[in-house]
Amino acid sequence: MSHVSKFHLPTVKEQNGVQDSVHEKVISVSGEGMLHSPDFPHTYPRNSMLVWRLVAATNMRIQLTFDERFGLEDPEDGICKYDFVEIEDPNEKTLLGRWCGSQSAPAGHTSKGNQVIVRFTSDEYFPSEPGFCIHYSLLPEIISEHETPAVSSPSLQGIEELSEAVAGLGTVEEVMKYLEPERWQLDMEELYKPTWHVLGKSFIHNKKARGGADLNQLREEVRLYSCTPRNYSVSLREELRRTDAIFWPSCVLVKRCGGNCACCSNRCYDCQCLPARVTKKYHEVLLLKHRSGGRGLQKTMTDVPLEHHEECACVCKDDSD
Structure with a gap:
């Protein structure tokens, strides 16, 4: 002994x-x-x-x-x-x-x-x-x-199966517990260690319309809601074309142009709402990826760049060709 x-x-x-x-x-x-x-x-x-x-x-x-x-x-x-x-x-x-x-x-x-x-x-x-x-x-x-374990280890699951399982979890802590129940606390500590990555600026602040006559207010409301940047949810795997990785959360909000262009010029038969000013913003998310050689899962906090539309304009298709 x-x-x-x-x-x-x-x-x-x-x-x-x-x-x-x-x-x-x-x-x-x-x-x-x-x-x-x-x-x-x-x-x-x-x-x-x-x-x-x-x-x-x-x-x-x-x-x-x-x-x-x-x-x-x-x-x-x-x-x-x-x-x-x-x-x-x-x-x-x-x-x-x-x-x-x-x-x-x-x-x-x-x-x-x-x-x-x-x-x-x-x-x-x-x-x-x-x-x-x-x-x-x-x-x-x-x-x-x-x-042999009774249940397949998350690190051995296929990318699609694992992606579906992780997407249904509500917090980062739940994700870590699911992936590594014995060492999830250690993984949490490792995730939030300081890193020297570039952080995106704050999101666009909504501009409030001025007060004024009723007609002015009506026109302003049309301007605000017709063709403007608005919140859209995008799938990170689809947006970044990353089929080899899993992101949590799987979707994030971005500003993208939306709305109709009913007030476009009468001479235009095909008016489209297009971005007039585009910026790139960084979103910090959890990245899960299989290690090479099947040696478990790599778990890191990473910044993903996504396009945000900051200004939109109604453009006649004939003019844009």
Whole structure:
């Protein structure tokens, strides 16, 4: 049985297959064992940063199970920012999840390769109890390879099936929970990290008509509602001609020319409402895309450029030819 001793200054090698390095403890897993926050099940210390790397034989997988006694500092706005424990799969170079709070213990995990990394972080404020404890054990590779989920993972769904499922969700949080139920909080935090993208200017402000005589008001109403920029919803996949990606929300509002041209010149038999001034505005949306090689979904906040019609005019088709 392997086990972890308390953290201290690095040494070359310890007993029981536990080796120290400057950045992490490497644990050679040959049976069952556990790792936990310092002083578990009591209050853990402040300002801690501990890393364990569990390594099994190449033909084995590592199964992790959280102790039911679990309690770290609560999240802020649903995101674990301060005190948390997280699990990384170094073979896939992805985080399996990050957890904090004290509502319930996280679900178990099985590594895809023969290694797994566990990190524990606490800041200088509000340590909690009891912390966490993770039990680990071994599984033969053949078992983990033949396990098949009861429901198809969203990351394995086709682009059209996934697009339809995501379009029916009401919030970004619901999208993240659907895609990655175990690590959606971490995905939310990653989405809203500052980026240096160009942001579009504010939308056009509606101009209010002046007061005046009734006839003037009638004419002004015709001008406002006949051939003017107005809100239209457009599908981002169709507008951008992107069949390889999914956007959420799938539709956004843009200003496009609309309305009739009944007051066009009597000599014109085919009068059309056309844009007289066009600008490009950027809309920040969530972009979902399959990674190359089938390695899950890439989730990013991105700016998409869309045309907005700021001024419209009635133009005789003969004049526009």
